[in-house]
Amino acid sequence: MRDAAIVGxxxxxxxxxxxxxxxxxxxxxxxxxxxxxxxxxxxRKDIDAFISVAEDYWEGFSIFDEFVPDQLGAVLRHLFTVxxxxxxxxxxxxxxxxxxxxxxxxxxxxxxxxxxxTLYDVVSFAMDPILNRPLGGHPFYVGGMExxxxxxxxxxxxxxxxxxxxxxxxxxxxxxxxxxxxxxxVEDVLRxxxxxxxxxxxxxxxxxxxxxxxxxxxxEVAYKLNDNPIWLxxxxxxxxxxSLETRCWSEAVYARMAADMAYKHAGINTPSKEVDFAxxxxxxxxxxxxxxxxxxxxxxxxAGTLTEEGVTSLDGYLPVNPSGGMLGMGWPLEASGMQRLxxxxxxxxxxxxxxxxxxxxxxxxQSWRGIPTATGAVAVLSNC
Amino acid sequence: MSEKIKRFPGEQLKGxxxxxxxxxxxxxxxxVKYLWSTGVAMSxxxxxxxxxxxxxxxxxxCGRIMVPxxxxxxxxxxxxxxYVPIKDTGTINTYSVSYVAGDASRIKEPxxxxxxxxxxxxxxxxxxxxxGEIDDWKQIKFGMRVKAVWKRPEERTGSITDIKYFAPLKxx
Amino acid sequence: xxxxxxxxxxxxxxxxxxFRRNLKETGKELAWEAxxxxxxxxxxxxxxxxxxxxxxxxxxxxxxxxxxxxLADGAGSWRKPYSRVFVGGGTGVFTIDAxxxxxASGQFDTCLVVGExxxxxxYPHPAYAFTTIFDPIYARPLGVTLIxxxxxxxxxxxxxxxxxxxxxxxxxxxxxxxxxxxxxxxLGANITVEDVLNSEVMCWPVQRLDISxxxxxxxxxxxxSEDVAKKLTDNPVWIDGVGWCIDSTFWTNRDLYFPQxxxxxxxxxxxxxxxxxxxxxxxxxxxxxxxxxxxxHHMEGLMLARKGQAPKLxxxxxxxxxxxxxxxxxxxxxxxxxxxxxxxxxxCxxxxxxxxxxxxxxxxxxxxxxxxxxxxxxLMQYGSVVIMRS
Numbered sequence: 001m002r003d004a005a006i007v008g009x010x011x012x013x014x015x016x017x018x019x020x021x022x023x024x025x026x027x028x029x030x031x032x033x034x035x036x037x038x039x040x041x042x043x044r045k046d047i048d049a050f051i052s053v054a055e056d057y058w059e060g061f062s063i064f065d066e067f068v069p070d071q072l073g074a075v076l077r078h079l080f081t082v083x084x085x086x087x088x089x090x091x092x093x094x095x096x097x098x099x100x101x102x103x104x105x106x107x108x109x110x111x112x113x114x115x116x117x118t119l120y121d122v123v124s125f126a127m128d129p130i131l132n133r134p135l136g137g138h139p140f141y142v143g144g145m146e147x148x149x150x151x152x153x154x155x156x157x158x159x160x161x162x163x164x165x166x167x168x169x170x171x172x173x174x175x176x177x178x179x180x181x182x183x184x185x186v187e188d189v190l191r192x193x194x195x196x197x198x199x200x201x202x203x204x205x206x207x208x209x210x211x212x213x214x215x216x217x218x219x220e221v222a223y224k225l226n227d228n229p230i231w232l233x234x235x236x237x238x239x240x241x242x243s244l245e246t247r248c249w250s251e252a253v254y255a256r257m258a259a260d261m262a263y264k265h266a267g268i269n270t271p272s273k274e275v276d277f278a279x280x281x282x283x284x285x286x287x288x289x290x291x292x293x294x295x296x297x298x299x300x301x302x303a304g305t306l307t308e309e310g311v312t313s314l315d316g317y318l319p320v321n322p323s324g325g326m327l328g329m330g331w332p333l334e335a336s337g338m339q340r341l342x343x344x345x346x347x348x349x350x351x352x353x354x355x356x357x358x359x360x361x362x363x364x365x366q367s368w369r370g371i372p373t374a375t376g377a378v379a380v381l382s383n384c
Numbered sequence: 385m386s387e388k389i390k391r392f393p394g395e396q397l398k399g400x401x402x403x404x405x406x407x408x409x410x411x412x413x414x415x416v417k418y419l420w421s422t423g424v425a426m427s428x429x430x431x432x433x434x435x436x437x438x439x440x441x442x443x444x445x446c447g448r449i450m451v452p453x454x455x456x457x458x459x460x461x462x463x464x465x466x467y468v469p470i471k472d473t474g475t476i477n478t479y480s481v482s483y484v485a486g487d488a489s490r491i492k493e494p495x496x497x498x499x500x501x502x503x504x505x506x507x508x509x510x511x512x513x514x515x516g517e518i519d520d521w522k523q524i525k526f527g528m529r530v531k532a533v534w535k536r537p538e539e540r541t542g543s544i545t546d547i548k549y550f551a552p553l554k555x556x
Numbered sequence: 557x558x559x560x561x562x563x564x565x566x567x568x569x570x571x572x573x574x575f576r577r578n579l580k581e582t583g584k585e586l587a588w589e590a591x592x593x594x595x596x597x598x599x600x601x602x603x604x605x606x607x608x609x610x611x612x613x614x615x616x617x618x619x620x621x622x623x624x625x626x627l628a629d630g631a632g633s634w635r636k637p638y639s640r641v642f643v644g645g646g647t648g649v650f651t652i653d654a655x656x657x658x659x660a661s662g663q664f665d666t667c668l669v670v671g672e673x674x675x676x677x678x679y680p681h682p683a684y685a686f687t688t689i690f691d692p693i694y695a696r697p698l699g700v701t702l703i704x705x706x707x708x709x710x711x712x713x714x715x716x717x718x719x720x721x722x723x724x725x726x727x728x729x730x731x732x733x734x735x736x737x738x739x740x741x742x743l744g745a746n747i748t749v750e751d752v753l754n755s756e757v758m759c760w761p762v763q764r765l766d767i768s769x770x771x772x773x774x775x776x777x778x779x780x781s782e783d784v785a786k787k788l789t790d791n792p793v794w795i796d797g798v799g800w801c802i803d804s805t806f807w808t809n810r811d812l813y814f815p816q817x818x819x820x821x822x823x824x825x826x827x828x829x830x831x832x833x834x835x836x837x838x839x840x841x842x843x844x845x846x847x848x849x850x851x852x853h854h855m856e857g858l859m860l861a862r863k864g865q866a867p868k869l870x871x872x873x874x875x876x877x878x879x880x881x882x883x884x885x886x887x888x889x890x891x892x893x894x895x896x897x898x899x900x901x902x903x904c905x906x907x908x909x910x911x912x913x914x915x916x917x918x919x920x921x922x923x924x925x926x927x928x929x930x931x932x933x934x935l936m937q938y939g940s941v942v943i944m945r946s
Contacts, residue, residue, distance in 0.1 A: 022423025028456045028463075035461075043461055057621040060418035062614040062688040063644040066934040067805050070458035075804045076820055080650060083624050083640045092639065092654075098661035101828065112421075121415040125621035130410050130582075239628045239638035257635060373625045375638070385572065385739050386597070386909045387916035392739050393589035394574030394581060394773070402578060403680070411679070412619065426693055450809070452694050458804055478715070478812065480707035481760040486699055488683040494760075497704050499808045510808040512695055521760075526715045545697045 004097045005222040005229030006381070007104075008038025008215035009345050014179045014330045017114040018209040023059065026110055026211045028071040034106065034213035035073070039225035041104065041215070043073025048102040050079035053089035053109035057122050058333045060115065072108055072213070084237075086212075086337035087367045087377035091235040093216040103218045104225070110211030111332030119207060127372045132244060140204065140284075142244065142371050144196030147286040149249040151198065154293065158198055160304030161285040162189035165202055167313055168282060168321050172328025174355040177342075179208040179330035189285070203285040208330020212338035214345075230345050230381050233362075234268070236261025237377035247374050252287075255280075255294035255366055258378040263296075266380040268362075271296045276360040277318065277347065279340035281368040281376070282325035291366055292320060295378065314355060322347060322355050337367030341379060348383040425455040428467045430542040436534050437469045440505050448506040470504030472532035473553055477501050477510045481521045496521055500530060500550055516549030529553040565659040566785035566792035567652075567944065569598025570905040572775035575742045575893030579772035583618050583674040584630030586774035590898075591632045591670055598778040599788050605778075606664040608633040610640040611651030611671045613896035613933075616685035619677045631670040631776075643940065644689075644933030645846065646800070647671065648775075648900015650940035652929075653798040655779045660795075665781045671901025672774040682770045689935065691805075703767075707759040709812040709936055710849045714761060716813035717864035719852075721761060725752035726870050727848035728765050731884050734877065735891020737917035740902075742771055742893035752848075768846045771893035775901035777908065793911045796926075797829030797943035807936045818857025818932065821939030826859075829943040831926075834859050835881060838943075839924035840910050842903035844932045845888040851875075854930060855883065857939065882920040885910060900931035904942060911946040 010033025012026050021029075035041050043050070052068045061067060065081040072079065082089050086109040093105035113119050123139045151157065163186055172181030184202065192202040215225070222229040236258035241247050259271070268274045280291040289303035297318060298306050306312055312320035323329055323343035326336060344363035346352045361384055368376040385392070401407050422430060425441060429452055432439030440449045441464040443457035451470060456463050479498035485491050496515035501508060516533060518524060530550040540546040571593025573579070573586050581589065587610070595602065610624050610631050620626045624640030631638070641647065641654045648671045655669035675682040686702040713719065726749060735744035747765060755765040785792040801820030803810065810816075822834070831837045841860060845851040852866035860881060861869050869875055875883035886892055886906040889899050907927035909915045930941045 019421050020423070022421050022426060022455075025423045025425070025455050032461075044459070055622055056615050057416060060416070060420065060688075060692075062616045062685060063642075063934055065643050065802070066689065066937055067691070069802045069937075070454065070804050070806070071456060073458070073461035074802065075458045076801060076816060078800055078820075078824065079802045080800055081642050083622070083642045088639050091637075092657075095657045095661040095663055098663065099657050115418055115420045117417040117419050118415050121417075122621055125414045125416060125619075126625065128626065129412055129619055133412055134410060237637050237639065238635060239625065239633050240635055242625050242628050253635070261637070369622070369625065373622065375625060375628075385905075385916075386570070386912075386914040388914055389571070389593065389597070391593075392574050393593070394576060394579045394586070394740075396574065396576045397578040397580050399578060402676075407580070414619070414621075420692065422693065430693070450806075452806065452808075454806075458806075477808075478708045478712035480704055480711055480762075482701070482704055482707070482758070483756075484701065484703055484758045486683065486687050486701045488681045495699070497698070497700070497708065497759075499708055499812075508809060508811055512698060512700065512808050514698060543697055544694050 002219035003231045003233055004094050004216050004218055005231045006214055006345050007217045007222050007226035007229050008034045009342055010034030010037055010213045011177055011342055012211045013177045014208040014210035014332060016179050016208055023110060023112045024071045027108060030211040030213040031072045031108065034215050038215040041225060047104050047106050049096050049105045050074040050077060051089045051092055051105065051107045052079065052081045053084060053086045053334050054081055055083050055334055057125060085367045085369050085377055086335055087341065087365060087379050088237045090341065090379060091237050091377060094232055094235055097216060097218045103221050105216050106213060108213045109335040109338045111335045112209045113207035113333055114209050123371055139371050141196045143284045144199045146249050147198050147284060150286055150290050153250040154301040156289050156301060156304035159186060160307050161203060162186040163307050164282065164285045164288045165189045165327050168325040168327040171314060171322055171355060172324025175324050178324045178328045180206055181324060181328055199284055205283050205326040205331040208332055210332050210335060212335055212342050214341060228349050230348050230383055232379060233382050234262035234266030234380040240374035244372060252290045252294040254374050254376040255291050258376055259295045262378040262380045268380065272298055274362060275364050276362050277322060277357055278320050278364040279323060279343045280320060280366045281336060282321060282327050283331055283370055288320060288325065295364060295366060319357055322357055337377060340365040340367055344381050348381060425453045429453050432469060433546040434540045434542040438472050438502060439467050440470045442466050442468050449504065451502050451505045451509050451511060470502055474500040474502040474530055476526060476528045476530060479524050513547060514549040517551035563660055563662050564782040565656050565779055565795045566782065567777050567795065567908050568780050568785050568789050568792055569594045569778040570908045571597055572740055572902055572905055573773050574740045575771045575773035575895055577769060577771060578676045583627050583672055586674060586772065587627050587630035587670050587672045590774035590776040591668055594776040594778050600778060602632050605632055605666050605668045607658045607667045608636050608638045609651055609654045609658065609667060609669050611647040611897045611901060613644060613647050613673060614685055616688055617673060617675045617678045617682055627672055632668050643938050645896055646931045646933030646938035646940040647897040649904060649929050649931035649942055650800055651901055652777060652904045652942050653800060653940060656795050656798050659779050659781050665784045667779040668776060669779060670774065670776045671897040673895035673898045674772045675770045675895060676772050703759040703762055705936060706847050707762045711761055712812045713849060713853055719867050721753060722749055723867035723871060724849045724852065725749045727851045728752050728890055730876060731845060731888040731890040734885055734918065735887025738887045738892050741887050741891050743769055744887060744891050766848045768889035768894040771895040773893060773895035773898040775898045775905050777904060791912055793908050793944050793946050795942060796945045797825035799825030799941040801939050803937045805935065812936060814863060815853055815857035815939065817937055818854050818939035819859065821941045822858045825941040825943050838926055838928050840882050840885060840920050840927045842886060842906050842929040843883050844930055845884060845890050846894055848890060851883060854932060858930060877920050885918045885920050903929040907944050911944055
């Protein structure tokens with residue numbers, strides 16, 4: 001059995017607020033677009049399984065799974081919820097297809113953080129109730145601590161992190177799906193208010209609302225649904241540890257191990273040469289550098305230099321986050337992985353508009369589940 | 385449990401020991417607050433309730449009139465075509481008599497709850513609501529006809545509780 | 557590039573904790589106890605486990621957002637591919653379905669499947685957490701509680717088929733009595749139909765002895781591919797069918813007398829397992845019973861009884877342990893307890909032990925070869941099924 005392929009994508013775009021539609025209507029729009037893109041399939045009969053990627057507390061309902069089937073066309077069909085990251089949802093769809101019992105699987109994820117009045121209290125609610133939560137405070141201090149250790153151990157600099165912000169927000173100006181595209185100087189970032197030292201205000205992605213649906217198909221039906229299937233060459237996902245006290249604070253171990261899993265299946269030995277571009281999680285500016293090194297796109301301590309030299313810009317030889325990343329598109333909670341996947345698919349299809357990269361064949365999408373986790377996933381995609 | 389296994393892990397605690405603080409514990413009340421956009425369909429529904437009407441949505445393809453209204457037909461998987469007011473009378477599909485409140489405590493006067501199929505909507509299209517003006521709940525019957533009893537217009541806020549309850553419909 | 561192949565999947569070990577209203581162990585510790593017991597039983601160490609699936613129901617109970625992450629280390633998932641599936645009450649059986657695809661896809665040779673729930677963390681009573689499962693616009697403002705919707709469904713089922721409470725009460729009597737033989741059971745007891753009919757009315761027609769309790773607990777299973785399983789045991793139990801199905805969120809638009817979603821899940825699983833005549837081909841079944849009427853409702857959804865006929869089978873003793881179609885020999889949720897996700901996983905463990913002939917006093921007669929476990933979840937919406945064979 002050959003690789004499975006992405007044959008349909010649908011996105012509502014990402015906005016800072018979406019007061020005119022409910023989350024159900026957002027999901028319906030993303031699903032309608034994706035099914036149309038996938039050769040106009042009917043979810044009522046052509047889709048063998050549906051996966052919704054969601055967490056109760058992001059939505060404000062317990063058992064969010066209840067509220068999902070209608071708007072995806074999955075009533076009395078085979079849908080379930082994975083409480084994880086969207087790339088884990090894609091990995092699950094891939095496993096279903098590889099069992100041989102499913103040909104077409106749809107994966108959905110969305111975020112509507114504008115519906116959450118106390119977003120960062122919800123993030124704190126994920127912290128260990130006995131050891132960490134009683135200390136109080138805004139949970140993003142965990143990011144500050146990690147950035148501090150990362151810069152110290154790898155020699156990357158705050159200035160280089162600020163360059164990531166300028167690059168990504170600039171890229172986002174060319175992305176019609178992005179919420180926070182802007183012309184930002186490195187100086188703007190360095191002078192912005194210190195929030196969780198060494199994180200400044202502009203080092204941190206802002207939340208945005210949006211939804212994405214992706215349709216994955218077995219190789220047997222892929223070409224029937226789309227002339228330009230994008231092959232899932234490898235996928236990996238790892239939970240390092242929930243414990244803050246015993247984790248590695250400088251390296252993104254979860255990303256390295258997940259990438260190794262994905263590269264192995266994809267037959268990639270030297271990612272820095274074999275990967276043409278990457279979309280990585282940049283919830284905080286330093287995360288882009290940390291994830292680049294974990295994905296072995298460069299050596300330890302080199303990610304900042306590559307950024308400074310323009311290697312990871314749209315016109316560089318290893319573009320990273322051509323979409324603008326989350327710094328540019330906004331942080332859509334569990335749909336972060338979808339945002340990364342979407343861009344990789346569009347680039348490999350040649351549908352990325354004015355930010356289209358030339359001659360790309362292999363792209364990597366990586367995601368992280370955010371504070372306070374050390375969990376993430378990686379997918380390797382190719383158009384050949 | 386297998387007969388090969390002899391050890392059954394788990395240490396039972398008594399509720400009283402927990403309540404009276406004899407078990408070490410950490411308390412936390414999460415500060416999680418949401419304000420959900422009601423979107424297109426629910427906004428119409430709530431605006432309708434404020435005006436004293438029950439609003440449904442219609443799908444021309446399958447012909448269903450759906451309440452609660454939704455912006456899309458989940459059977460045909462297409463956007464709904466229009467929003468239509470329907471009647472505020474209906475038929476009891478199923479009902480129950482509750483002596484228990486949301487926090488599991490007992491209440492003396494039972495709450496009467498029912499699923500009421502609303503007239504004007506497609507068959508089986510019911511909503512959840514309370515029943516009122518019933519002296520003896522044993523008089524409630526499956527298929528009984530009921531009518532919404534509304535709050536006064538100035539008291540309505542655009543909520544399902546703008547209908548106070550459904551009462552037996554007096555025919556004639 | 558050829559990535560994976562299809563593989564046959566076996567269950568080779570299982571374990572569980574006590575189920576009690578209040579357990580001292582944290583959620584992590586409960587997951588650990590069940591997982592390590594399952595590993596011991598399978599003759600494996602943690603390093604042999606290639607992937608982990610966690611099933612655990614609302615985060616609101618344990619009081620941790622993204623609680624799958626929090627529980628990961630307790631479930632043996634340090635630096636492993638770990639995912640959490642969540643389909644309400646259906647989670648416990650769905651978790652083994654998820655473990656199935658990890659191995660059947662060929663991506664992994666082993667998978668640890670865990671079901672955990674610590675409802676007692678929700679203080680003072682888990683009932684509070686249940687209010688948040690309802691739609692905030694057309695249900696919550698009415699003060700809806702979980703028991704209301706079960707009562708509405710039970711009443712509809714009774715009305716459509718003309719079933720009396722006495723017929724339903726027999727299920728509670730059977731299951732609580734079966735649970736007396738389960739060493740982990742929370743509420744094993746010898747009660748009578750009269751006891752049920754005289755118990756406190758919660759929400760008519762639901763009475764106190766019709767309901768399963770809230771509980772803490774965990775259960776786990778080890779899955780392995782055929783090659784690995786055959787090296788480790790002479791007695792693998794094969795997963796031959798999996799199924800899951802979800803109905804519309806608009807439960808007030810559905811006729812609740814029949815669980816179509818359970819039928820959808822069963823059809824998917826029966827097709828995969830090649831089962832054409834379920835009542836004849838299934839030797840033993842663990843059917844989800846959070847309320848006694850649910851066992852009957854689900855038996856019909858699983859097509860183990862014709863619509864409206866399940867009470868008759870129960871009255872005739874067919875579903876007793878020594879009957880022709882034993883249902884819930886473990887004692888079910890009514891007897892063993894209901895830590896939401898762990899309860900379904902407990903049912904999978906029971907089928908595993910029954911098919912291996914290890915269920916001791918609970919062992920059903922004959923030589924059961926084909927077993928089924930089923931769970932239900934969401935808002936009268938979800939069916940998950942697994943079919944195992946020895």
